[in-house]
Amino acid sequence: xxxxxxxxxxxxxxxxxxxxxxxxxxxxxxxxxxxxxxxxxxxxxxxxxxxxxxxxxxxxxxxxxxxxxxxxxxxxxxxxxxxxxxxxxxxxxxxxxxxxxxxxxxxxxxxxxxxxxxxxxxxxxxxxxxxxxxxxxxxxxxxxxxxxxxxxxxxxxxxxxxxxxxxxxxxxxxxxxxxxxxxxxxxxxxxxxxxxxxxxxxxxxxxxxxxxxxxxxxxxxxxxxxxxxxxxxxxxxxxxxxxxxxxxxxxxxxxxxxxxxxxxxxxxxxxxxxxxxxxxxxxxxxxxxxxxxxxxxxxxxxxxxxxxxxxxxxxxxxxxxxxxxxxxxxxxxxxxxxxxxxxxxxxxxxxxxxxxxxxxxxxxxxxxxxxxxxxxxxxxxxxxxxxxxxxxxxxxxxxxxxxxxxxxxxxxxxxxxxxxxxxxxxxxxxxxxxxxxxxxxxxxxxxxxxxxxxxxxxxxxxxxxxxxxxxxxxxxxxxxxxxxxxxxxxxxxxxxxxxxxxxxxxxxxxxxxxxxxxxx
Amino acid sequence: xxxxxxxxxxxxxxxxxxxxxxxxxxxxxxxxxxxxxxxxxxxxxxxxxxxxxxxxxxxxxxxxxxxxxxxxxxxxxxxxxxxxxxxxxxxxxxxxxxxxxxxxxxxxxxxxxxxxxxxxxxxxxxxxxxxxxxxxxxxxxxxxxxxxxxxxxxxxxxxxxxxxxxxxxxxxxxxxxxxxxxxxx
Numbered sequence: 039x040x041x042x043x044x045x046x047x048x049x050x051x052x053x054x055x056x057x058x059x060x061x062x063x064x065x066x067x068x069x070x071x072x073x074x075x076x077x078x079x080x081x082x083x084x085x086x087x088x089x090x091x092x093x094x095x096x097x098x099x100x101x102x103x104x105x106x107x108x109x110x111x112x113x114x115x116x117x118x119x120x121x122x123x124x125x126x127x128x129x130x131x132x133x134x135x136x137x138x139x140x141x142x143x144x145x146x147x148x149x150x151x152x153x154x155x156x157x158x159x160x161x162x163x164x165x166x167x168x169x170x171x172x173x174x175x176x177x178x179x180x181x182x183x184x185x186x187x188x189x190x191x192x193x194x195x196x197x198x199x200x201x202x203x204x205x206x207x208x209x210x211x212x213x214x215x216x217x218x219x220x221x222x223x224x225x226x227x228x229x230x231x232x233x234x235x236x237x238x239x240x241x242x243x244x245x246x247x248x249x250x251x252x253x254x255x256x257x258x259x260x261x262x263x264x265x266x267x268x269x270x271x272x273x274x275x276x277x278x279x280x281x282x283x284x285x286x287x288x289x290x291x292x293x294x295x296x297x298x299x300x301x302x303x304x305x306x307x308x309x310x311x312x313x314x315x316x317x318x319x320x321x322x323x324x325x326x327x328x329x330x331x332x333x334x335x336x337x338x339x340x341x342x343x344x345x346x347x348x349x350x351x352x353x354x355x356x357x358x359x360x361x362x363x364x365x366x367x368x369x370x371x372x373x374x375x376x377x378x379x380x381x382x383x384x385x386x387x388x389x390x391x392x393x394x395x396x397x398x399x400x401x402x403x404x405x406x407x408x409x410x411x412x413x414x415x416x417x418x419x420x421x422x423x424x425x426x427x428x429x430x431x432x433x434x435x436x437x438x439x440x441x442x443x444x445x446x447x448x449x450x451x452x453x454x455x456x457x458x459x460x461x462x463x464x465x466x467x468x469x470x471x472x473x474x475x476x477x478x479x480x481x482x483x484x485x486x487x488x489x490x491x492x493x494x495x496x497x498x499x500x501x502x503x504x505x506x507x508x509x510x511x512x513x514x515x516x517x518x519x520x521x522x523x524x525x526x527x528x529x530x531x532x533x534x535x536x537x538x539x540x541x542x543x544x545x546x547x548x549x550x551x552x553x554x555x556x557x558x
Numbered sequence: 559x560x561x562x563x564x565x566x567x568x569x570x571x572x573x574x575x576x577x578x579x580x581x582x583x584x585x586x587x588x589x590x591x592x593x594x595x596x597x598x599x600x601x602x603x604x605x606x607x608x609x610x611x612x613x614x615x616x617x618x619x620x621x622x623x624x625x626x627x628x629x630x631x632x633x634x635x636x637x638x639x640x641x642x643x644x645x646x647x648x649x650x651x652x653x654x655x656x657x658x659x660x661x662x663x664x665x666x667x668x669x670x671x672x673x674x675x676x677x678x679x680x681x682x683x684x685x686x687x688x689x690x691x692x693x694x695x696x697x698x699x700x701x702x703x704x705x706x707x708x709x710x711x712x713x714x715x716x717x718x719x720x721x722x723x724x725x726x727x728x729x730x731x732x733x734x735x736x737x738x739x740x741x742x743x
Contacts, residue, residue: 075647091726202642204628207624211593211621211624215621222614225606225613227604227606229614230599253668255647257664260691262654262656263654426691426692427692429691429692430689430692430711433691434711437668437671438680438684442729442730447672447673447676450672451669454672464645466585467642467644480617480621487617488612488613496612
């Protein structure tokens with residue numbers, strides 16, 4: 039059943055025109071994703087306008103390429119640049135960077151690329167197998183269950199990401215507020231529009247995502263720009279040797295095994311599985327002495343986990359319409375832009391479209407493997423773009439993307455205002471992703487809550503009526519209270535003075551690392 | 559920010575200055591204030607007669623309450639010395655003092671370009687913004703130093719405009735000159 043549908047998807051995706059769109063998406067995604075300071079979420083948000091004018095199938099096929107391409111590009115950046123980047127790539131950077139410095143950059147890039155391909159292919163296959171089954175279950179999910187799922191996603195994203203659960207919640211509140219602005223779907227009433235007519239349609243998700251990710255990042259980097267020339271490590275040495283293969287294939291598979299389930303669960307995407315994968319490889323390796331000095335397992339495992347979770351995130355998105363990462367929230371917005379609402383009925387109403395999307399994920403993945411290693415010299419050139427031009431360019435494309443939505447200059451003013459918010463959030467250590475998820479998932483949660491209570495005539499017990507919602511809400515409570523209880527059990531919190539001291543020590547380590555890096 | 563604070567900022571990294579007034583406190587208080595606004599203004603949302611038990615006011619009340627609680631708790635934590643670690647990034651120097659001038663110039667340039675788009679067209683408006691941002695980030699603020707960024711910005715703006723407007727049919731004002739030159743497409 040699923041196989042036949044998937045083959046149908048391949049038939050749609052393998053037409054010359056759609057192959058061209060897939061190739062275009064892969065190239066654009068990698069090129070933008072490789073740029074420092076631009077993570078997968080920003081890549082997807084910035085490139086969204088390029089897909090506006092296409093018909094949905096071609097647009098989503100191009101989008102699939104952008105999504106996977108952005109993931110690939112990010113790993114190249116973290117291996118060849120000597121500075122920490124986005125959080126899901128930190129583990130890759132740890133060992134990959136050391137390998138590159140030791141003259142084994144090519145092997146690091148190769149194990150990352152092949153590992154991403156292996157993980158992406160397996161995880162996309164799992165997506166194709168799991169999705170139809172999950173839809174069968176999801177079709178019986180009630181509005182109350184949906185509300186419970188949304189609550190779990192809120193709590194998980196807020197408490198897992200960022201430096202503290204409270205700061206995650208703060209970011210979530212901002213997103214929920216932004217989601218409230220506009221006309222209420224169920225009653226047709228305007229809410230919090232301040233009398234501005236343009237706000238009655240709500241604040242566009244693309245504008246918010248571009249503002250928080252692109253404009254906020256540009257402002258933040260501008261406020262603390264690293265001076266001096268850009269340090270890009272040469273990618274030297276041979277591609278993978280026989281020994282590298284032997285040491286890589288198991289970490290690839292283990293990384294996939296971590297990444298996919300964590301992507302499926304509403305647990306904030308790729309950070310936890312990449313970390314777990316790194317820890318596992320460090321424990322299982324036969325070369326423990328190499329860890330911290332460029333162990334290939336430490337690149338292979340986390341990179342596979344990262345990509346597998348990217349495919350896993352698509353499972354709740356396509357079957358339930360619930361985004362569990364910032365990137366997924368933007369993809370959901372893209373779907374809505376084409377007039378498609380992801381959810382349990384998506385596979386029946388838009389079956390061919392979804393299968394073409396899944397098929398093009400396979401195709402894009404294969405294209406990336408073929409393109410990435412030979413073209414690495416080109417990507418390295420992108421890494422050397424002078425930073426003043428890079429960030430001016432990011433703002434140019436942010437302007438393009440937001441202005442193209444409604445052709446209204448007011449959108450650009452809102453873009454800057456929210457960009458300043460993103461700047462402040464980065465300074466305070468408030469994670470940005472919960473805000474984006476709150477914005478897109480807030481209205482979904484509200485609609486389902488009100489529908490559930492309308493059916494039950496206001497009886498709140500409907501929310502815990504099914505076993506499904508009870509379990510999910512219990513998990514949400516656990517995710518919220520768990521960290522607090524854990525801290526209480528472990529003893530009192532460190533005093534500010536102790537925290538300061540610890541941070542001081544961290545700084546020293548960081549400075550030493552920087553010195554070493556710049557000297558090399 | 560005045561110059562005295564700038565000089566303090568130059569000596570110690572921003573996020574780790576103990577005892578210094580912390581901007582996050584403002585953030586937390588503003589979040590609580592946003593919550594109060596939501597709670598108050600939610601009462602003004604009209605409820606249509608046909609609506610049943612849970613109408614359009616319920617969720618705003620919930621979000622407002624959550625914002626007040628989160629903002630208040632966070633303000634307490636910040637007052638007790640808890641600091642969120644500032645974001646890392648490939649191009650971020652964690653020890654650099656905050657360059658408020660760059661933030662201000664970018665903000666002003668961005669608003670100016672938003673207002674100029676419908677007057678001089680997107681490519682020229684974006685080129686001016688590009689030049690202002692890139693020149694500021696270069697750290698050399700002379701007219702000569704702005705020439706190259708402006709030319710780069712103009713090239714990028716024109717190429718992007720041609721691709722998106724002529725090939726992808728995105729609506730984007732091009733300005734008199736560019737629209738005249740490309741009218742034969």
